[in-house]
Amino acid sequence: MGTTAAQYLQQFDAGRRANLAETTAGTLRLDIRGDGCTDHWYLTVADQHVQINRSADDADLVVRADRTIFDQMANGEMHLATALLRNELVVQGDLRLLTLLRRIFPGPAGARHPRELGRAALEGRAAVDDRGVRP
Template sequence: MASPTTELFTGIGRRGHEALLEKVQGSLRFDLEHDQQTDHWHLAISRGDVTVTQEDRPADCVVRTDQGLFDKLATGESNAIASLLRNRMTVEGNLRLLVLFERLLPGPPTARHPRPATRGRWRRDR
């Protein structure tokens, strides 16, 4: 069984084009540490067209964290910016690319869409 991280990156690579990144140009590299070694995931984004490889190549934004935390990000159990603020991950380069990449991460598993949750309570009764 593949890790959530592997499933996330292979899914992004398989889709090839992400509408949420149509105005984005740049590259990200994720250095994920586990068991005394580091796995690399490189994403090249060109106007929504995304190419994913496992190469250790230079990138505009380099994110370093441990594999366990990134698995939680890939399943929506953790948040990238909150993890960055807690010093559980580091970023070098263009932080904006990480913020834009976060659009591709799933939300929390228990999250619900806000409209059905309010059930019309935001409207005034007439």
Template sequence: MSDPTAEFFDGLGRRGHEPLLQEATGTIRFDLEHDHGIDHWLVTINNGDIQVSREDREADSVVRADKGLFDRIVSGGENLYAAWVRNELRAVGDIRLARFIQRVFPGPPGAHHPRMFASERRRQG
């Protein structure tokens, strides 16, 4: 059985450097709750250089959510921003880091990057 959350964090860790996080430095821990406990994922960012581990230690920012919801977010089936608004995703500590990390999450199915959308519109018009 596939684990979208593990796949997301494994892929993030393999990137090594993420230009979208070039301005970010700090640690963010994701605490994902499920029936059997809490899964911890620690993301360390140093000017876009990324490391991911399963450590449960202090972090500059901590994001808490239900693991099922998080699975849907990283699969593109649930909107990250909507989950924040509904308070299904909560962050404490350095909220700036939580906002930065949003840049690497997938958008909803069928979503286009704004520049790609504008380019397609120009070709059609």
């Protein structure tokens, strides 16, 4: 296995995140269970910035799961929605903030945004002439 969730969160760049909506703000607490204890990570999101620290303070959204689930999410091996549908994540609070978590953790290796695929398809069509033949 690659990076653990703890390593990923410790190394997280607190700089501007263009993939986060400018108007979205809130706090999230990740409760990562494993080895008989629970690690708490507190994320504050505002103005497209994410600050992460270790705290068990109350948050707008609390997400609980086993360490293996968070580790898989940190490596892009598990999508947040998949974990939710499998009942491997427990969430409590403002569910609108769940999309932030999906954007904070990486996607699968080699994944491309749907807009990129659409642009590539349009470029492929543009390369076809009037007779339907590619030059």
